[in-house]
Amino acid sequence: MKVSYKWLKDLVDFDWSPEELATRLTDAGVEVETITPLGMGLEKVVVGEITRVQKHPQANHLFVCEVEIGSEFLQIVCGAPNVKEKVKVPVALIGARLPIGVEIRKTTLRGVDSFGMICSEKELGIGEDQKGIMILDSRLRIGLTLTEALDLEDCILNLDLTPNRADCLSIIGVARDVGALFGSSVKKPQIRFNEIDELTKDWVEVEIEDPAACPRYAARVIKDVEIKDSPFWLKRKLESVGMRSINNVVDVTNFVMMETGHPLHAFDYDLFSQKKVVVRRAESGEKFITLDEVERSLNKENLLITDGKKPVAIAGIMGGMESEVSSNTKNVLLESAYFDPRVIRRGRIFLGVSTEASQRFERGMDPNGVVNAANRACQLLEELADGKVLKGVVDNYPCPIVPAQVTLRPRRVNQILATDLKSKEMVQILKRLDMEVSENQDLRVTVPTFRPDLSREIDLIEEIARIYGYDKTETSMKASGSLVTRLSEEDRFITRIKHFLVGKGFYEVLTNNLVDPKILKRLCPEISTVNLQNPLSQEMSVLTGSLVHNLLGVISWNKKRKEEDVRIFELGKVYLTRENELPKERLHLGLALSGKREMIHWGTEETEVDLYDLKGILESLASNLGVSFHLNQEKTIPLKSDSSFQITVDGTKVGILGEVAQEILELFEIEGKVFAAELDFERLLAGIPMRKTFQPLPKFPPVNRDLAILVEEDVLSERISDKIKTVGGDLIEEITLFDVYRGKQISPGKKSLAFAIRYRAKDKTLTDQEVEGIHQKIVLELEKSFGAILRKQ
């Protein structure tokens, strides 16, 4: 909504500058986004009179004019077809910088000097007319600056209105708030016009089929109008608030809408097929051509204005092309109505349009301002279109809407706002907002119908607060509430894991979880995704079901930008649909790794990451959390078939880990290997022991023994260490695999594994013999179970 500073000044007294006004309104909840000054660049444009016009000696289409600008006469070359002697025109002097960006200099046109420019409306940025130079009112004094002469100086406040403030979609509404803030009252325009003897009701009757949708419909008729251009002041006013001038009749309805807020509609009366207005619901599938020349298909949500035979407008949204006021119009039927906001909203959403009228009606207009708005238009049509206003209003208003009565307890106001306002001060504020207040201990407030947003005590408390000023109320710096604040285990572990991984060199990422189902399905074909009904695009139409998917996107982005070494993680949700329930949202931890193992260093050999880097990170994490992870081979689609594992904690699957399959990497255009893991955070959390118990430190010394064996390639090292543990039982404190060797001295298909075993008894010092005994047993058992061969050192 655009509001002219000058227009406001016409309606209410205040002495704030545009900037100060903007601040006051913004503080009170009527946000002024920007202030645009008008009339800028016209400082060196003055009123001049053309005293002589001669043909240019060298050019057919040019004229050499002599122009009086008060103190002197200027010679100006001009090409406009409408240039003539004895007219007053705007003259841009040398040095002027016009709003359209032109700078005026002394020039020579085909050998004739020119000392300025006679301008069109367009060139001055004050109108659309560019057919010729602008002809000014002959009464204007020569030499006056144009801004002074035409009263052009103004500031436009661009309001960003909240949807509750329907009343501020009018200059009077904004003026009311200004008055309440400043302490003055709105000077509403006096409405006076003549009615002729003919009766409106003889010309038109109004029938409302759906009074719930259209509680009020008032019609007036204005005869014998003369359709023409609006006067300059009206054009200026409309243009200043961003509306285009059409003709005097349409302009009057728009002007009244801007002034009072109430949308009006002017029909060409003679295009009605009978003397009747019928308001009814549209049939579904009914076709109608609106005044923007679009044929629209309607449904029952749309309310129609008809003449009883054919529709003439979509109520509250847009008029029809056929009944539009045109240059041939003689008699005007003026509509001023009140429609149910919900009906207009549903109707315009169905049609996919939003108009000045629909914006107002869907926010709620004043049902009791209907006749006033119509009369204001009659006054202007009489004045500007020489119209003859028929006597009376045909006003169909079966169930008048009465103003709300609200009880306001001054004590409650002060309780909520922590203020110390007197009842009198509250009354004063409410009265300035045009509310009626009867004072008892509690206040009885009558809320005018132009404020449909105010119906409860708390609404009035807000009105008092915003007019009194939020910044004038107290600020309490004391603490209150409960003494204990808790942080959930989940949140504590989230923080801990994030910080742990950052310490391990991982960057945390946050990805867009709206993803492309085509790609997601390649990673997890069985997933039942949560699909959006109205996505921004197909590429972002489902909620993600895999963090690995999202992380691959990040790796791809970075590798394309020559960031090859990527270590990233995300703690984010994945989403799965469920029948008759909210979708399942599970928190996952995803990790991905690619590129070099270590930062380039002069003392370190450069190597690429492999599976054991990622596994190692997870093992460290497990040790940090006090759980232990086990891997089992299990094929998962996004991972390479021979490098795809499930991670378990105490037999429960908590996630997957492995090397990302080549065909998946190709989807993301990634070159090089990527290792990735994805863990279900809730399951992981469930595996973390929450209670810790102290174990006494060992009292007896340990005995360390190494064990190197040869086994077949397919024997997994964990099987061997498990076996060692089983055989050694409680006496084995720790087994560390410290060497894996293939190659020289080892026959192909075999590998050498070397374990360091630490033996310790809880209750005594182990002797060499005891250890040797167990050690031998272990060797035998390994030989038997795995065909292991002991390597002698």
Added chain:
Amino acid sequence: MKKYQEDLEKARKEVFEELAKVDKIKNLEELKIKYLGRKGIITSFLKNLKEVPTESRPTLGKLANQVKDQVEAIFKKRIKELKIREPSEEKRIELLDYTLPGRRGWQGKLHPITQISEKIIGIFYGMGFEVAKGPDVETDYYNFGALNFPKDHPARDMQDTFYIHDDLLLRTHTSPVQIRVMEKRRPPLKIIAPGRCYRHEAINARSYCTFHQVEGFYVDTDVTFADLKGVLSAFVWELFGKEIAVRFRGSFFPFTEPSAEMDIACVNCKGKGCGLCKYRGWLEILGAGMIDPEVFKNVGYDPEVYTGYAFGMGVERITMLKYGIDDIRLFYENDLRFLRQF
């Protein structure tokens, strides 16, 4: 037994004599193997224990172990001594260049949004707020209805929404958590609810389809607008510095009444006016207000008994202001060159 004892003593003396002559680590290592290796002289005494009579085994065993410990200790000591001496010889060849880069490991960073979220949550946690969470996919009721957004009301246009189907949507704000918590518990409640939200808006430098919000609310028997102003002022001063000017101005949210918008003096121009603040001198930082009685009714609280305030802020916006980031999309691209900066 006597023989065993004597031999042991002899071996011990030998060790000390030979040790005195050695002045290179390499030679020392050889000597160590000779005495303490698998088949070393001292080691063999322990192995030979099984050949002495059973009754003297404990005494001799103890003795042999003592000697072994003693010899091990003296080796350790000598190695240490020699190690200190030897590098000084190498120094003449290779100078220690302490300006060479050290062996650094990779260092990661938390996402800037997480860093600022942690900061925000930390400040409120310190003021007695407890953390609560809710689902991203919400019903129309929790996201709108219970928060006093009537159906067919223009207030719904304030938040463009992604729908799953007519009743199911991606939450447009974290405010549904208010309803979920209040439905389950009774006041006093002092809650902070961080989380991801979604808006059906075209993606550009200023807006993205997903973003993070931190919601907060406090419900008790005598909560006032002054408490709201106090908590939010304290928060902003913690986050942006004590000297920063704040202002509260009128606004509209269906679930609060009175509603307010909180501004801080522009962090860029300190209020003088610049491009960042669109020459207003102020930056919008969060929305807030007193919880609307309708909301209380929807969760079964008596609005005559309880009052409360609520507020919500966009983490992306605050992070952008704090670091001077001018494009919201950077947060979701996760370019390492971006993440490294925070």
